[in-house]
Amino acid sequence: MSWPTQDGAGQLLEPVLEYGCSPWRTSSQRASDLYESGVKLWRKEDLVDIEQQLAQSRAAEKFTVRRLDGSLVHIKNPMFGVQKPIWKPCIKFQEYWRLVRAKPDVPPELYNCTYLVDWGNQTLRNYEGPIKNVQLLFESSRQKWNASATCDAFISQFRKLLGGDRNVKKVTKIVCFGLGDMNFKPPDWWRIENDSKTEDEREPEISAVEGAFIHHAMALTIADIARSYKTAGGSGVRLLTQDPGYSDETKDILQKIGFEVTGEYGAGGFAELDDESIVFSPFAAAPVKQIIADLARPVAIVCAERTSAGVYNHLQYLIPILYLLEF
Known part of the structure; x- marks a missing residue:
């Protein structure tokens, strides 16, 4: 005009x-x-x-x-x-x-x-239903993680961060984002592609949630490390997790093994952030580090080494974990 x-x-x-x-x-x-x-x-x-x-x-x-x-x-x-x-x-x-x-x-x-x-x-999820014996499968994956050399290296690095200078950092909560649904089933295109492979090349359907299993096992490890520094008279360290993709079955399992499920719709978990928290965010869809920059200065951020919104990667308390997922 x-x-x-x-x-x-x-x-x-x-x-x-x-x-x-x-x-x-x-x-x-x-x-x-x-x-x-x-x-x-x-x-x-x-x-x-x-x-x-x-x-x-x-x-x-x-x-x-x-x-x-x-x-x-x-x-x-x-x-x-x-x-x-x-x-x-x-x-x-x-x-x-x-x-x-x-x-x-x-x-x-x-x-x-x-x-x-x-x-x-939600129609496909409702139609597919949950994975059978998923808690047993998770416990098996967690045992493999705990027994791995990568887990030992992770524990050593994290202990140095929390108390390596003999000045133990105060941690009251671990807040996790985007750990993944443990009841996710692969889509049809994956199944068709997988079925077209030779028997030796085919992957079990459970491989679709192996990453989620490891992420939750790592979160439990972080919680164990933080709690090991708490005094007998101190308050406990909370372990919170937010992922809008969690199924009801996954939420039930997580609550049984010590997680507090928060932010069902993807926002409430960020309100839990403070300067006494550890953030674990392997591959969340949200711009986690940008949001953190506005809300808190946590003790540590455990995250993927590179993300699409890596604006704040210069912060010294970021711990890249992308290479730690291989074990």
Whole structure:
């Protein structure tokens, strides 16, 4: 769109074109200005609020999310009043680069939202059902991890971090993100491809959850190390885990073996972060390190060596674990 302008004598000049002007350019510049001025991308109170909203999604006509500038936007709930919804809500985070560089595939009104409501279809999971004897399979995998040389090296490195200088760091909780569902079954395309292989090359279906088994075994190891430094009169070290992909069966198993399952919809676990926590995040979809930077300064972050949102990899208390997963 364009409009004519006038010179000082009131004569009409050529119209000024709006070429290059767009809601996305305006929004991305606004996001950059706010960020440079010190505005945080994430706040604990917002994460707690949206977690509570999604927990009540069946009775909520709309969801309310907060933009980076503090204004609110309301999103209609498509599952409002549905008795047996096949879609489950979860939080989708928009990290910094999506606010300023990569145009998001959302309406312009949501460009400056650092978190949105996304939906996951549950029909296949409900149809497939859980894996048989998954707790026994996990215990077997955990025993292999505990007996491995990699586990010994991991314990040695972690003990040095927590108490190597004889000044034991205070840890009150371990908060885990994205450890993986232990009841995940491989998709049909994987089965077709696997069946086409020779008998020697075929992998068992349980290989789809071996990574999740190891991640949870590592989390238990971290908890054991942290608890070994606690005095008899001290409070216990909590072990929390958040993964929106957890099935009900996985949650039951995790609670039996000592985990507290939090943040069912992908946000509440971040509100648990503080300066006395250890974060374990192998391959979470959320920009965990960016969120941490706004919320806390934990004792340690155990994470993949490289991630798509590795903005804060220069922090000295990051412990890369990508190479530790091979044993």
